[in-house]
Amino acid sequence: MPHAPLNRPLWLEHADTAFPALEGDLDVDVAVVGAGITGTTTAYLLKAAGKRVALLEASRIAFGATGYTTAKLTVGHSLIYRALVDSFGVETARLYARSNQEAIERVSDLVEQHGIDCDFERTSNYVYAEGASGATDIEREVAAAQAAGVAAELTTETDLPYAVAAAVRVAGQAQFHPWKYVAALARLVEGGGSRVFESTRATDVRSGSPCTVETSGGRVRAQHVVIATQLPFVDRSFLFAKAHPTKSYAVAATVDEQGAPRGMYISVDQPTRSVRSTPGPDGRRVLVVGGEGHKPGNEPDTDERYARLERFLLERFDVEGPEYRWSTHDYTPVDRLPYIGRLRRGDEHVLGATGFAKWGMTKGTLAASLLSDAILGRSNQYAELYDANRLDLGRSARRFAKENATVGAFFFRDRLRTRDGREAIERLAPGEGTIVRAGAKQYAVHRDDHGTLHTLSARCTHLGCIVGWNPADRAWECPCHGSRFGGDGTLVQGPATDDLPRQELPS
Missing domain, CATH: 3.50.50.60 (FAD/NAD(P)-binding domain)
Structure with a gap:
């Protein structure tokens, strides 16, 4: 592949x-x-x-x-309205929907006012299910969205190249080049x-x-x-x-215009699949597929996350192969x-x-x-x-209690990891990284493509959680609050504000 x-x-x-x-x-x-x-x-x-x-x-x-990002402008945030109505009532769901639609119109107005060339396109958003159990969730979401004032409709018709059991369709949404x-x-x-x-x-x-x-x-x-x-x-x-980090991935490939869906899609089936397209070169379009969410710093085989998206892309759409891939994370509030x-x-x-x-x-x-x-x-x-x-x-x-218990588990569990530091380091190939223990401390160790070894403190400089290695992106990631660092310890993304400090292994 x-x-x-x-x-x-x-x-x-x-x-x-x-x-x-x-x-x-x-x-x-x-x-x-x-x-x-x-x-x-x-x-x-x-x-x-x-x-x-x-x-x-x-x-x-x-x-x-x-x-x-996948760069969607929509009020259709997966199965959001049933959750909001159940937790807070219809009025909260109404305010949520209205405020997000106003944000879409704000972007539209600024694009028009300043003539911003950003591939802005009006389209419909679909939250869909391929299976029967998911279809029941879709039906409930349509009812909740309509109660919240969203012009949502239940449908099975999409411009995807595969059938869906049910979908929430909301017109008047948009996508753009961020x-x-x-x-x-x-x-x-x-x-x-x-x-x-x-x-x-x-x-x-x-x-x-x-x-x-x-x-x-x-x-x-x-x-x-x-x-x-x-x-x-x-x-x-x-x-x-009150907001926990979640990692996600995306791949993209050029597709002929007639084979590219024009709607924006996200599945409720697991694993989640997000689909949209954007204008590409020579009158073609670029198809973007995202998903594979998990907590950062806690996934030993991130390459497989990309591989699953690539298989989905190749199996479901007429493309030769992915030309782009990227990952990111965002924070999900408990409420x-x-x-x-x-x-x-x-x-x-x-x-x-x-x-x-x-x-x-x-x-x-x-x-x-x-x-x-x-x-x-x-x-x-x-x-x-x-x-x-x-x-x-x-x-x-x-x-709230569950997420913070998970953070606490990361904080203490990762301090109990015991590995033979010297042996693990000797096995490191170029491009690889691992956490090792030497004496009472843990170290984040990465061997770069030139064979140079980078030995760092494994404690995130935000609040001290032990970072984990992301092999696909060659980065250290904090599973507690989402800070990211390069293989050499350079800070890439906060909330940390300092690099991982270099530390020598004891002899």
Whole structure:
């Protein structure tokens, strides 16, 4: 079976932003940390309202979760409405649906207003089942979605090349190219007293009047700070205990236009399969298939996750083989509602958003509206629903306890792993990594393609969980809160803010 190149995301193939790194100190009205869809849209809305904004990105524009998504804009978030109605009632489900649809329209309006070339397409979203048991869930979801005001319909007709037993169809949804869209917004932020910085990692935030953001290139002082980095790296409301990380994968291949589905699809059958297509070269389209979710840092054979998606792609569609593959993770809140707003009660200055549960293109745009409204002193009818400090978990208290028990199990179980350090290291081939014990400590050891050995502390620099090796992406991942590090220990993604430190094995 042909394989796509290692970690080659479709959306970032031609990414060409070149904003400078921050050098020195800066004073602005608002500092926004993280230049994915949430942070960049927030920065754009604030600048449009007259604020001087600094948009700070540790890597490059949209090179985090936004560039590693399947890029759907929809209110059809799998079996969400039955769960919300059961846990919170119909009114909560109505607000959820309405706020997400408004986010879709926000993207549509900005694309039209600024003539953004981002392959924006209106289409229908389908949540489907191939089996009879799943069909029952679909029927219940249709009823709950309709009660929530969603124009959902039950159908068996799709443009997939295989039959489905039942599907929830919602028209008036959209899909787009996330990097093209976010990069265009970032260019609109730059200028007129506002600045965009790449290669500028924020390491600390101190609230006050003004607030101070410490970065790799200097200090930024601002009246308000927005932390848009998936899980906030400065977590004043313990969101890491209320939103847990989930890893997922995607592969993509070029397909003839007549063989490409135009709708957006996600299955309720397990394992989950997400399907959509996007304009490709020479009048063809690129088919994107995603799925294979699991907790990060806890899967010994991540290559097999890609292989399963590749088999699905080749067996179900007329393609020659995958040309792209990538992985990402997102945070799922225990009560299924994202956390958006002020990160600590009584602190009006530091805000953030997390818990998009793999639907970040819609919810990130929704979050930007809420965050900008809060800073501008505007009321927002959805602020209470998504309050980052909310305490009522509804009927999700059991999920809260289960997820945090799992984190505790990772924390202690991984410290009990015993391996012969020297023997395990000697067996490491180029490109491989493993956790070994030597004396009382555990070490993360990786041998790179040149044969160089990288020996690191195995403790995540966020809260000390033991990282695990992802062989497909050649990265260290924290199973507790989702931080990622390169094979040499370099920080790739927070909430950690420091690299894994180098440590020598005892002789």
